[in-house]
Amino acid sequence: MKFVHLSDLHIGKRVNEFSMLEDQKYILQEILKITDQEKPDGILIAGDVYDKQVPGAEAVQVFDWFLTELADRKAPVFVISGNHDSPERLAFGRQLMEGRKVYLAPVYDGCVAPVELRDEYGSVFVYMLPYIKPGIVKKCFPGEEIGSFDDGVRCAVEHMTGGSGPRFDGGSRNVLVAHQFVTGASCCDSEELSVGGLDQIRASLFDPFDYVALGHIHGPQKIGRDTMRYCGTPLKYSFSEARHKKSVTVTELFEKGNISVILRPLTPLHDMREIRGTYEEVTKRSFYQGTAVDDYLHITLTDEEDILDAMGKLRSIYPNIMKLDYDNRRTREGGMAVTAAEEKKSPLDLLGELYQLQNNQPLTERQMEFAAHLMEEIWEEKT
Numbered sequence: 504m505k506f507v508h509l510s511d512l513h514i515g516k517r518v519n520e521f522s523m524l525e526d527q528k529y530i531l532q533e534i535l536k537i538t539d540q541e542k543p544d545g546i547l548i549a550g551d552v553y554d555k556q557v558p559g560a561e562a563v564q565v566f567d568w569f570l571t572e573l574a575d576r577k578a579p580v581f582v583i584s585g586n587h588d589s590p591e592r593l594a595f596g597r598q599l600m601e602g603r604k605v606y607l608a609p610v611y612d613g614c615v616a617p618v619e620l621r622d623e624y625g626s627v628f629v630y631m632l633p634y635i636k637p638g639i640v641k642k643c644f645p646g647e648e649i650g651s652f653d654d655g656v657r658c659a660v661e662h663m664t665g666g667s668g669p670r671f672d673g674g675s676r677n678v679l680v681a682h683q684f685v686t687g688a689s690c691c692d693s694e695e696l697s698v699g700g701l702d703q704i705r706a707s708l709f710d711p712f713d714y715v716a717l718g719h720i721h722g723p724q725k726i727g728r729d730t731m732r733y734c735g736t737p738l739k740y741s742f743s744e745a746r747h748k749k750s751v752t753v754t755e756l757f758e759k760g761n762i763s764v765i766l767r768p769l770t771p772l773h774d775m776r777e778i779r780g781t782y783e784e785v786t787k788r789s790f791y792q793g794t795a796v797d798d799y800l801h802i803t804l805t806d807e808e809d810i811l812d813a814m815g816k817l818r819s820i821y822p823n824i825m826k827l828d829y830d831n832r833r834t835r836e837g838g839m840a841v842t843a844a845e846e847k848k849s850p851l852d853l854l855g856e857l858y859q860l861q862n863n864q865p866l867t868e869r870q871m872e873f874a875a876h877l878m879e880e881i882w883e884e885k886t
């Protein structure tokens with residue numbers, strides 16, 4: 504049984520104020536081509552379909568088109584909501600769409616009923632777990648001890664695989680589609696994770712599943728075993744991903760215990776690249792001739808003196824320049840440039856350091872907790 508595993512489409516996303524809609528339509532078309540070649544038995548979309556809880560009209564039209572195209576290919580489609588999606592809105596028309604074998608995960612209510620598929624090796628059960636936070640699970644199981652994300656997901660998985668829900672058939676093959684931050688995953692700038700790593704969960708929680716199709720982390724990667732994977736975004740959504748190789752994950756399940764995974768590379772309409780050099784260098788015809796000048800670019804100028812209207816001038820060669828900065832004596836000494844090590848620190852760590860500098864004592868545990876929760880709240884408001 505073959506699955507095409509996608510996630511984090513973030514349809515409607517703007518990157519550095521550029522609309523990605525045309526790029527997204529293009530890459531979804533590329534994904535349809537791959538789907539036509541692979542002829543999968545199912546499509547897994549592991550959350551963050553949209554970039555916003557209330558997506559723009561155009562974004563909805565693009566997903567409507569994509570979903571219809573997928574459904575026309577007759578293989579069942581499985582969609583869960585991610586932290587960027589509204590689970591209620593994404594589940595709109597759920598029961599109607601099941602008639603076309605489009606399965607939208609319902610809002611989490613404590614019960615995750617699998618969809619059963621069959622092939623020559625027997626049954627494959629597909630479980631769809633939408634993005635869950637501890638509070639959501641706690642509401643469904645008030646008697647359980649749930650303080651952290653790890654507790655929440657542990658409890659949800661226990662109820663999927665344990666006694667209370669529909670019977671879990673450990674002898675058959677079981678696939679989980681989920682959207683959580685599994686410890687050990689390597690991150691980038693476009694994910695919007697919780698501060699202080701509060702949202703991390705242990706990979707071992709998903710041990711009962713033969714294949715775990717994850718969304719949330721934007722770089723394609725396996726977590727521990729080859730069969731627990733983030734497929735990554737189809738497009739680069741930040742310059743921290745300039746070196747990512749985006750792909751579609753294609754997973755084939757044979758008899759229980761035998762799974763093969765391949766990555767089908769994706770080529771975008773515009774790449775996201777970083778360029779550096781002096782103004783004279785980067786504007787020399789020999790420097791840019793034959794390169795994709797309309798890529799989304801971050802240009803770092805190394806001139807000691809600022810170039811007057813550099814952005815405007817560079818745009819005449821590189822129409823889609825997204826970001827311009829300088830790397831010279833001024834920016835290095837002026838304290839403006841943030842070191843890579845500092846960029847890796849969480850906002851909570853940075854606050855802790857600032858507090859220590861100002862007050863000559865560290866934040867107390869209570870203060871830390873307060874700040875972490877406050878940041879979490881603000882963070883969510885924003886997205």
Ligand SMILES: [Mn+2]
Nearest residue numbers: 511551694719
């Ligand atoms: Mn995402």
